Amino acid sequence: MDLPRFSLQGKVALVTGGSRGIGEAIAVEFAKAGADIAVTSRKLPELERVAGEVRKLGRKALAVETHVGRLDQIEKCIATVMAEFGKIDILVNNAGTSQAIPALDYTERAWDAVMNLNLKGLFFMSQGVARIMKEKGGGSIINIASVSGIKSEVPVIAYSVSKAGVIMATKSMAIEWGQYHIRVNGIAPGPVVTRLYDSHFINMTEEQIEKAHEAVGKRLPARHVGQPYEIADAAIYLASDASSFMTGHTMVVDGGTLL
Template sequence: MYLPSFDLQGKTAIVTGAGRGIGRAIAIGFAEAGADVALLARTEKDIKETAVHIEKLGRKAFILPTDVTDRVQVQAAVARTLEAAGKIDILVNNAGMNIRSKALDVTDQEWKTILDTNLTSAFMMSQEVGKIMKEQRTGKIITISSVAGTVALRTGVVYAATKAALIQMTKTLAFEWGKNNVQVNAIGPWYFKTPLTEKLLADESYLHDILSVTPLNRIGELPDIVGPAVFLASNASNYVTGQTLFVDGGMTINGF
């Protein structure tokens, strides 16, 4: 059965951190659902590779090397997308990173770097794209948070603080922009197989600990997050806003 409410035909999306991992999977998934996609990341080579997959699907890919922690570069990337596509229907704030330091070992520079990459960039992107969506009176903003935003983990205090802040930012933006028909939601993943987690998951003891608190007893595969992202980007979620959808194999009902 075909469900047209999940169709992204004619839509234009911006995905940050689109060069690898979750960002690449979502960008390609959007293209499979019919959207054209503006690809933002620092490394041009990575987003060019993502663009190849999108163009093979017959969709447009806009390659925009961007440091999303820099306001001027963010504004330029949003302006170029708007100029090329005429509108921006979807924004995915996916860019993120971590430095795994114990609380007493966190340096001022580590704090600033993680905050800028995970939190400030998402706010700046939302702010710049939100102006356009409010004028259009339509739009979908999806921010990639984490289970670390609601459950205490070994990932570190700074990462956890940013991911919790993203959940609250999502609620507040949804509250402010709902009257303009802009839906703002988040996704909270648990462990997924990506280049960033490969080394961690190779540790059998660590993997055992992860699986022991995951009711579905497996690590997430990238297709597992594409469906929820397409749902939140599509008309199927028009009455959903301010929510964080945990895509975690049930981890947050268990604890770690």
């Protein structure tokens, strides 16, 4: 990349939920921008595939199996990345989950599963990495929120509440950790074609899902549903020195959904 302030050359990035969808695109696009990459999720074979893509681009890659909803696994993950790379310059808190259940039927188990990953895991992963960034002189943390954290949607109450929490956590971490040269920003995507997004199209064939993407896209000002690389492009800006005066902000990248 010949835009020096957007370069990630010499940086190490940890991307949670990096085995597919938006996280995979962020890992690969970050590698193209020059970063070495650690990816985490719960399934090692899928992570190894992404790590292989990163290595093909000439960058170092590490696959770390981690359940981000479990604090002991977060600690182990950070220690493994540090043993391999010796620093973490960029953290992308991307792992997320949703359970579509009407609010009257929501169970404690479903609520906890969403909150433990989307909010608690995101915070404690950030805290663990921020302690390292503080020692090393700074870094950039990027939290993947959602337009659902700004405008409520049905029937995903726990998801919407968790993502609203992510937007506030972004501001709170930014204000506390700015003194350590740690910037914390978020991205709130609109509809982006991934497994998570397609899980909302229940009992549909691939062809019907394709048609549904087109129908959703036609209603958006951008005239298409998002692709994972379009979120990765925004993440490169937030990870790089190009956004050095931005912290505590959540960028809406939604094709105009909220309009």
